[in-house]
Amino acid sequence: MIVPEQNVLLTDNPTDSVLQHTMDIIGLHASTTYTFALTSTNAIGTSAVGKESYPTTTAAPNLPDAPSTTPSSIGYGAYFVNLTWDDPASDGGRPINSRFV
Numbered sequence: 001m002i003v004p005e006q007n008v009l010l011t012d013n014p015t016d017s018v019l020q021h022t023m024d025i026i027g028l029h030a031s032t033t034y035t036f037a038l039t040s041t042n043a044i045g046t047s048a049v050g051k052e053s054y055p056t057t058t059a060a061p062n063l064p065d066a067p068s069t070t071p072s073s074i075g076y077g078a079y080f081v082n083l084t085w086d087d088p089a090s091d092g093g094r095p096i097n098s099r100f101v
Contacts, residue, residue, distance in 0.1 A: 028058050029058065030058055030059065030060055030061045031057065031058060031059070031060045031061075032057065032058050033055045033056065033057045033058075034055070034056055034057075034058070035052045035053050035054070035055050035056070036052065036053040036056075037049045037050055037051065037052045037053070038050045061092060061093060061094060062090070062092035062093055063092050064088050064090060064091045064092040064094075064096055065088035065089050065090045065091075065092070066088060067085050067086060067087065068086050068087070068088055068089055069085050069086040070085070071083045071084065071085045071101070072084050083101065
């Protein structure tokens with residue numbers, strides 16, 4: 001199957017004869033609707049495109065949880081304070097890339 005936006009060919013090479021396959025397709029965009037269709041390929045060639053799937057919408061990204069502890073001062077000087085705190089329980093599915101005090 002070709003995922004046009006990423007131009008990726010996904011191949012499936014089972015070792016046993018199976019009737020149903022599953023595959024995770026990564027790198028899609030959040031909150032976007034996709035449909036999927038498959039072809040089969042063997043030594044002779046490639047089949048026609050099969051029926052499209054029902055539309056599937058990827059999940060929306062989530063906000064991270066609030067930090068789980070109150071900031072504590074672990075040091076200070078004439079012109080600075082050194083704080084410590086714990087990360088939130090959940091990053092919302094995306095790495096936390098900044099913090100504001």
